[in-house]
Amino acid sequence: MIPVFVVAYYLPVEWNYYACALLFWIAAVTDWFDGYLARKWDQSTPFGAFLDPVADKLMVAISLAVIIENFQSGWVTAPAMIIIGREIVVSGLREWMAEQGKRDNVKVGMVGKIKTFCQMSCIFFLLVGAQQEWSYILGIFLIYIAAGLTLWSMVQYLIASWSHLFASEE
Numbered sequence: 144m145i146p147v148f149v150v151a152y153y154l155p156v157e158w159n160y161y162a163c164a165l166l167f168w169i170a171a172v173t174d175w176f177d178g179y180l181a182r183k184w185d186q187s188t189p190f191g192a193f194l195d196p197v198a199d200k201l202m203v204a205i206s207l208a209v210i211i212e213n214f215q216s217g218w219v220t221a222p223a224m225i226i227i228g229r230e231i232v233v234s235g236l237r238e239w240m241a242e243q244g245k246r247d248n249v250k251v252g253m254v255g256k257i258k259t260f261c262q263m264s265c266i267f268f269l270l271v272g273a274q275q276e277w278s279y280i281l282g283i284f285l286i287y288i289a290a291g292l293t294l295w296s297m298v299q300y301l302i303a304s305w306s307h308l309f310a311s312e313e
Contacts, residue, residue, distance in 0.1 A: 144170045152209045164270035171263045200230045206266045213273055222290035229293045240304050249300045258292035265289050
């Protein structure tokens, strides 16, 4: 979906932001539904477990990048960079903790789920907000909530893994 999203963003038509918002919404909903079904039916594969979070983070990062380009405002750029930076830090931390056999220490909690909802919502509303002021205001409100929850959940993950990060090897 990412290449289609980027092409839609650069289409020289006045409805390109709406198309991007719709594509992002479809990607977010189908990702949630896929995860729900995989958990409900206990249907997962190692490849799916690897690819799903990578695809999610790529879609979020690329969506935030086009939003940053569109608005060219520090008010949008700062929280977007916090979100992207956290995703990179937590992905690395999860990978390292998995190598240590401590994957459960950094599993997704409720704050992370609320963060994801706010993050997906803010991206949708900021894409629409390129042409609708009410949506821009809601998107800005949500991106700051998402950035705050992003930092909170990152701190939780760092605390949960702190003793493993700084354990001395004997």
